[in-house]
Every structure is written in structure tokens, then in C-alpha cells.
Amino acid sequence: LDREAMAWAQARLDQLLKPPGxxxxLEELAVQLAGITGDPLPAIKDKCVIVMAGDHGVVAEGVSAAPQEITYQILPHFLQGTAGIGVLARHVGARLVVVDVGVARPVSFPGVLVRKVRAGTGNIARGPAMSREEALQAIGVGIEVATEEVRKGASLIATGDMGIGNTTPSSAILSAFTGLPAEETVGRGTLVNDTVLQKKREVVARSLAVNRPDPSDPLDVLAKVGGLEIAGLAGVILGAAAHRVPVLLDGFITGAAALVAAGLCPRVRQFLIASHLSQEKAHRHMLRHLGLRPLLDFDLRLGEGTGAALAMPLVEAACKILKEMATFSEARVAAMHEDKLLRS
Amino acid sequence: LDREAMAWAQARLDQLLKPPGxxxxLEELAVQLAGITGDPLPAIKDKCVIVMAGDHGVVAEGVSAAPQEITYQILPHFLQGTAGIGVLARHVGARLVVVDVGVARPVSFPGVLVRKVRAGTGNIARGPAMSREEALQAIGVGIEVATEEVRKGASLIATGDMGIGNTTPSSAILSAFTGLPAEETVGRGTLVNDTVLQKKREVVARSLAVNRPDPSDPLDVLAKVGGLEIAGLAGVILGAAAHRVPVLLDGFITGAAALVAAGLCPRVRQFLIASHLSQEKAHRHMLRHLGLRPLLDFDLRLGEGTGAALAMPLVEAACKILKEMATFSEARVAAMHEDKLLRS
Structure with missing residues (x-):
């Protein structure tokens, strides 16, 4: 991060028409954004939500309450604005980019970018999700898409996921990186019942035993127990950070992608903003591991980037406070009594 | 609240393209808004922030780190969009209405509504803030302003305060209604140091001993230890609720106004949305007493309606989810496996 821009932003914040802090x-966010962009008065001109979609072989184990075809069926509804992220991206005025990086069925919907690396992952309960090469290729898709959006002008990127069954590999990734047992990392996803929850735990534990992912090798973790959309999202994070563009994480799945991205390049954490704390219980472990504090606590558990989109106006507000408020001296307003303030 | 509209909204939410809940x-908010408005598909068409400004005789006791003239000096900066609420109201696309209900100096700034009941309150450490008639008159100003905004089309009203020294009467109001001692209800306001904090506690305790406000008579509490802008805000709350328009509370001062309004008419609580949990410590007691759960926890302590404005896009998002998302059957997307969900 650009320490000089951060110091300048902080100094201005302390002079604005309000008690310091x-x-x-909002002030913390403004300083972070100055550091990310290197601009002491950062502005969000163009917002973009990138949703990566992929399917998961592990649904064969019965770990999800939703049929796999929903991954495919819902894509046009995103772009028509009749599914969750479609509504919220429009609400906040963000462009919505939907990418097929690994949907099981062939996809040809107007507007959906088809960058399929393979048609769904292998079943992680029995073997690896994908090869190391495929994982790298899917990361590359994310980097390319993020780079293209930055080129179009995006100055804030929200991440979103679509993939029936993808809380299972996300829990496996969390377990692999933190050493936490499946009991701690597996939650109810779409709100599955106790029977399915128990099965999910067994499947995650088995996926770790069968694949033995190496936590010191993030690409190994991703390839063995990850997902194609998770890989794509890790790429989006890496690509945006490389261009000094702030990234809003969504919930549990984009959090798993962030663990992979931060494993590959620890500095990307500074470019991340956690939009919300998911109702998926293990999300808090994920955010703690990433060193992030969420903006919202709304009991969301839909994914798709809905929480990240919801937080976009908050990030914009932070920039506007810094840029548009006057200082006490500019406004010729009487100064505070410094001697009565806690810090003086 | 309209139970039928709420049931209809809940039924639709459960059919939308997402796992139930x-x-x-956002879903809770959507149901509450359906109940408030009586419309099963409520829409926010026009948003309005109402800021009430007034001065406080109690600043003579040295309880504030800000000079009293700021109450007057900052008003034009609200409307020019160069002070906190000016920036955030513009950001969220809300009309900003600034009302002088009790500023100490004569006010004549373009755009500021002058409805002054008196030029600042009396010093509550030595006697009543105002007479019962003045308190009623200031409530009347708030009801009138809210009614006028509803007539212009406002379908969501955010409340804001401006008044140097106004955390002190707000703490006194909280103590009066809850019986909590000044040690529990007094906080650092603009972040005053330990010396000023101790003085504030003594002043609040003295204001209660001197005035003996009757908690069973909210108008008595308001007149004896309240403020003119607090009375005006209580009126805004009552006026908006009477027209079935949802009200976003801001922080500690609008919370004190809500205690008064809820004392006068307990049902108004159902029309309130708590935008955020203030950094002012006793705010949590206030929200608990009102039975409200805040949307944001951003360590804000500026007032002016800044937190309430910040929450407006979240409330709009709730309405849009309900209105704009398609159901599974409308979208012809495969249904969830009900037998695997927790609730089935």
C-alpha cells in the first residue's frame, strides 16, 4: 500500500468538518483505498461485479439441497436482473460480468462469457477436483477477466460465485489451510438438515484424507479440493490487486478463493475488503485467517456476490467523505477545543 | 403493522430464486416495510433526510469539546454538500431538509427552514430545558415537516440532529426513562477526555436531581431534560409513522427522540429502523429499550443523520429483492430438494 497517500488522506480526514475519527x-476505508490506489483522494468511477460459475463433482455424494442444474439455469436470470445479484448489481449501478469457467453443461446465453476450463470438477471425495494445469488455467481466466474490466475503467470490483455444492470444497480449502477439522469448517450451506450436514462433514474429511493437499502449496490445495469458479475468483483477486484496484469479497466461497490468492501472494490481503459476515458459520474463521473485519452482518448466505454488491455504496461513501467534505478552515467554522478531546 | 401484507411478502420471499431465508x-426488512406501508410489494420512490438543529444551555457547564457556534455555522455546509450529511444525502440521492427549531443565534441561510421555538434551551443542570408548551410546539414542528415531506412523496425518512452539547440531554433522557445511572448513560460524545466525561456525568446526575422528570410522562421528560431538536425529531418520528412511512434512526440523539416518541405512542417502534450502532456506548441500552437491532456497526459518532443516510440503500435493496427477483416457477428453474432442507 502507498503509505504516503494514506498519511495524506488521514491528515485530511482529521481536518474535516467533524470531530476527529x-x-x-468510513474513515478507515477511505485510508485503505488511498493506500490501495496510491491516490490520496480516491474516487470510485466505475463499479463491476464479476461472478464466476462452475460445477462440482462432489454433488454426487448428496451434499447439497439444490439440484446441480441450477448452476446452469440461473445464469440468464443474473443478466436479466431477476435473480439476486442481478437485482443488487443494478441497484448499486455496477456492471455485471458473468463467466462460465466450469459449468457442467454447455453454456450459450447472451452476455455470459464462456471461458470453460472443464465441464465441472471431479468428485473430491474420491480424487482431485482438477489437475494443477487446469487450476492454473482457471486462475488465468480470472486474471484476464479482471484485467479486461480494469481496462474498461473498473475502480472497484466485487466478487461473486455460482456453483451448486461449492460450500463443500470451500470448507475443504479452509481446513487444508488452517488445519481446522471438518466439524469446524463445514456449515449448513443452503440450510441443509442434520443428515446432510453430517454427510458434508464426512465428505470434507474424506476429501482431505484421499487428496492430502499440501497447505504450503496453494495451487495443490486448489487443484485437489477446490473448484473452477473458486480458482477463477482467486484469479480475479490477483488480477485486480495487481492493478491496484480494491476487491470486495462476498461470503464463504469468495473467502475460500481469497485464501488461495493470499496463499499465492500474501500481499493481496491488503487489497481486500470483506463486505459481510456470512451466516455460514466457518466464515468467521476464514476472515480471521485473512485478517479482515466485515462491513455488514446481515445473516446472508446466498453468494452470487450479493453481499459484496450491497457493500459497494458504503465504499463509495468513504471516498466521497474524504473528497467532498470541507475542512474547518475551508468552511471558516470554529475549531474544536483540542484541550477537551481525548487525544490532545 | 399490516399482518396480511407481511404474510404475503414472506410467502413471496420464500418462493424467490434463492434458498429460503x-x-x-434484507428479507426481514422487506417484511417490515410491507407491514409498515401495507403494500406487499413496497417501493422506495423518494427519500428524504430531515435534520433538526437546536442549541443547549447546558454547554455553559463545559460538557462539550465543540464551541456552541458550530451549530449555527455548519448549517449552510449541510445544504452546500460540504459537511457530513450534505455529502451522504447527495450520495444516496435523498432530499435534505434542514430545520432550525432552536438554534441560539438568528438563522437566515438560503434553504434552511426557520421554525424556531426558542433560541436554545435552558441549562438543564439548573432548571428545565423548556416549558411543556414549548416542547409540544417543537414536536408540532417535527410533525408538520414530516407531513409536508410525505405530501411531497417521501417514502423513506431518515432522521438527523445538529446541536452542540446534545449528547448530554440525550443521556439524561435515557436515564429518566430507564432508571440507569449517569455512569451508564453518559459517554464521550465528540470524544471528550476523562475530565470532561466526569463533568458530563455530574451534570446529567444533577439535571435529574434538579428537574425530577417523570418517566411516566414523556412530555415532562422532554421539557425538563431534553432539547428542541430532540423534540422536533420526536415529532418527525410521530408524523412519519402516522402516515405509514418508515423512519431510519441515526445514532444517540435521534435514539433519545425515539424514546420520547415511543413513550408518547408505543406503536411507533414498529415503524422504526435502527441504521447503526453508535460508538457512543450507551446507544446499545437505547436500542435494547426500543427493541431495535442496528443494521450497521461502523463506530460512527457524528450524528447529523450520517448513519441513517448510509443505511438508505440497504433499505431500498430489501424492497427491490422482494419486487424484482423472480420466483423459481416464474423463472422455470429446478426447485430445491425440500427433504434436504432444515425446515422441511
């Missing part, structure tokens, strides 16, 4: 997390 | 608090 009284805009709390 | 997966949009968490």
Missing part, C-alpha cells in the same frame, strides 16, 4: 469505519 | 436481514 467520528466517521469510524 | 438466504438473504437474511
Amino acid at each position: 467520528s466517521l469510524g469505519r | 438466504s438473504l437474511g436481514r
Whole structure:
């Protein structure tokens, strides 16, 4: 991060028409954005939500309450604005980019980018999700898509996922990197019942025993127990950070992608903003591991980037406070009594 | 609240293209808004932030780190969009209405509504803030302003305060209604140091001993230890609720106004949405007493309606989810396996 831009932003925040620090997390965000962009007065001009879609062989184990074909069927509804992220991306004025990086069925919907690396992953309960080469290729898709959006002008990128069954590999990734047992990392996803929850735990434990992912090799973890959309999202994070563009994480699945990205390049964590704390219980372990504090706590568990989109106006507000508020001296307003403030 | 509209909204939410309940608090908000408006598909067409400004005789006791003239000096900066709420109201696309209900100096700034009931309150450490008639008159100003905004089309009203020294009467109001001692209800306001904090506690305790406000008579509490902008805000809340328009509370001062309004008419609580949990510590007691759960936890302590404005896009998002998402059957997407869900 650009320490000089951050110091400048902080100094200006302290002079604005308000008690110092009284805009709390908005001020913290403004300083982070100055550091990310290198601009002491950062502005969000163009917002973009990137949704990566992929399918999961592990659904054969019965770990999901949703039929696999939903991954495919819902894609046009994103772009028509009749599914969750479609509604929320429009609400916040963000462009929506939907990418097929690994949907099981052939996809040809107007507007959906087809960058399929393979038609769904292998069943991680029995073997690897994909090869190391495929994982790298899917990361490459994410880097390319993010780079293209930055080229079009995106100054804030929200991440979203679509992939029936993808809380299972996300839990496996969390277990692989943190050493936490499946009991701690597996949650109810779409709100599955106790029977399915128990099965999910067994499947995650088995996926780790069968594949033995190496936590010191993030690409190994991703290839063995990850997912194609998770790989794509890790690429989006890496690509955006490389261009100094802030990235809003969504929930549990984009969090798993962030673990992979941060494993490959620890500095990307500084470019991340956690939009919300998911209702998926292990999400808090993920955010702690990433060192991130969520903006919202809304009991969301839909994914698709819905929480990340919802947080976009908050990030914009932080930039506007810094850029558009006047200082006490600019406004010729009487200064605070410094001697009565806690910090003086 | 309209139970039929709420049941209809809930039924639709359960059929939308997402696992049931997966949009968490957005779904709760959507149902509440259906109940408030009586419309099963409520829409926010026009948003309005109402800021009430007033001065406080109690600043003579040295309880604030800001000079009193700021209450007056900052008003034009609200409307020019160069102070906190000016920036955030513009950001969220809300009309900003600024009302002088009790500023100490004569006010004549373009755009500021002058409805002054008196030029600042009396010093509550030595006597009542105002007479019962003045308190009623200031409530009347708030009801009138809210009614006028509803007539212009406002379908969501955010409340904001401006008044140097106004955390002190707000703490006194909280103590009066809850019986909590000043040690529990007084906080650092603009972040005053330990010396000023101790003085604030003594002043609040003295204001209660001197005035003996009757908690069973909310108008008595308001007149004896309240403020003119607090009275005006209580009126805004009552006026908006009477027209079935949802009200976004801001922080500690609008919370004190809500305690008064809820004291006068307990049912108004159902029309309130708590935008955020303030950094002012006793705010959590206030919200608990009102039975409200805040949307944001951003360590804000500026007031002016900044937190309430920040939450407006979240409330709009809730309405849009309900109105704009398609159901599984409308979208011809495969249904969830009900037998695997927790609730079936």
C-alpha cells in the first residue's frame, strides 16, 4: 500500500468538518483505498461485479439441497436482473460480468462469457477436483477477466460465485489451510438438515484424507479440493490487486478463493475488503485467517456476490467523505477545543 | 403493522430464486416495510433526510469539546454538500431538509427552514430545558415537516440532529426513562477526555436531581431534560409513522427522540429502523429499550443523520429483492430438494 497517500488522506480526514475519527469505519476505508490506489483522494468511477460459475463433482455424494442444474439455469436470470445479484448489481449501478469457467453443461446465453476450463470438477471425495494445469488455467481466466474490466475503467470490483455444492470444497480449502477439522469448517450451506450436514462433514474429511493437499502449496490445495469458479475468483483477486484496484469479497466461497490468492501472494490481503459476515458459520474463521473485519452482518448466505454488491455504496461513501467534505478552515467554522478531546 | 401484507411478502420471499431465508436481514426488512406501508410489494420512490438543529444551555457547564457556534455555522455546509450529511444525502440521492427549531443565534441561510421555538434551551443542570408548551410546539414542528415531506412523496425518512452539547440531554433522557445511572448513560460524545466525561456525568446526575422528570410522562421528560431538536425529531418520528412511512434512526440523539416518541405512542417502534450502532456506548441500552437491532456497526459518532443516510440503500435493496427477483416457477428453474432442507 502507498503509505504516503494514506498519511495524506488521514491528515485530511482529521481536518474535516467533524470531530476527529467520528466517521469510524468510513474513515478507515477511505485510508485503505488511498493506500490501495496510491491516490490520496480516491474516487470510485466505475463499479463491476464479476461472478464466476462452475460445477462440482462432489454433488454426487448428496451434499447439497439444490439440484446441480441450477448452476446452469440461473445464469440468464443474473443478466436479466431477476435473480439476486442481478437485482443488487443494478441497484448499486455496477456492471455485471458473468463467466462460465466450469459449468457442467454447455453454456450459450447472451452476455455470459464462456471461458470453460472443464465441464465441472471431479468428485473430491474420491480424487482431485482438477489437475494443477487446469487450476492454473482457471486462475488465468480470472486474471484476464479482471484485467479486461480494469481496462474498461473498473475502480472497484466485487466478487461473486455460482456453483451448486461449492460450500463443500470451500470448507475443504479452509481446513487444508488452517488445519481446522471438518466439524469446524463445514456449515449448513443452503440450510441443509442434520443428515446432510453430517454427510458434508464426512465428505470434507474424506476429501482431505484421499487428496492430502499440501497447505504450503496453494495451487495443490486448489487443484485437489477446490473448484473452477473458486480458482477463477482467486484469479480475479490477483488480477485486480495487481492493478491496484480494491476487491470486495462476498461470503464463504469468495473467502475460500481469497485464501488461495493470499496463499499465492500474501500481499493481496491488503487489497481486500470483506463486505459481510456470512451466516455460514466457518466464515468467521476464514476472515480471521485473512485478517479482515466485515462491513455488514446481515445473516446472508446466498453468494452470487450479493453481499459484496450491497457493500459497494458504503465504499463509495468513504471516498466521497474524504473528497467532498470541507475542512474547518475551508468552511471558516470554529475549531474544536483540542484541550477537551481525548487525544490532545 | 399490516399482518396480511407481511404474510404475503414472506410467502413471496420464500418462493424467490434463492434458498429460503438466504438473504437474511434484507428479507426481514422487506417484511417490515410491507407491514409498515401495507403494500406487499413496497417501493422506495423518494427519500428524504430531515435534520433538526437546536442549541443547549447546558454547554455553559463545559460538557462539550465543540464551541456552541458550530451549530449555527455548519448549517449552510449541510445544504452546500460540504459537511457530513450534505455529502451522504447527495450520495444516496435523498432530499435534505434542514430545520432550525432552536438554534441560539438568528438563522437566515438560503434553504434552511426557520421554525424556531426558542433560541436554545435552558441549562438543564439548573432548571428545565423548556416549558411543556414549548416542547409540544417543537414536536408540532417535527410533525408538520414530516407531513409536508410525505405530501411531497417521501417514502423513506431518515432522521438527523445538529446541536452542540446534545449528547448530554440525550443521556439524561435515557436515564429518566430507564432508571440507569449517569455512569451508564453518559459517554464521550465528540470524544471528550476523562475530565470532561466526569463533568458530563455530574451534570446529567444533577439535571435529574434538579428537574425530577417523570418517566411516566414523556412530555415532562422532554421539557425538563431534553432539547428542541430532540423534540422536533420526536415529532418527525410521530408524523412519519402516522402516515405509514418508515423512519431510519441515526445514532444517540435521534435514539433519545425515539424514546420520547415511543413513550408518547408505543406503536411507533414498529415503524422504526435502527441504521447503526453508535460508538457512543450507551446507544446499545437505547436500542435494547426500543427493541431495535442496528443494521450497521461502523463506530460512527457524528450524528447529523450520517448513519441513517448510509443505511438508505440497504433499505431500498430489501424492497427491490422482494419486487424484482423472480420466483423459481416464474423463472422455470429446478426447485430445491425440500427433504434436504432444515425446515422441511
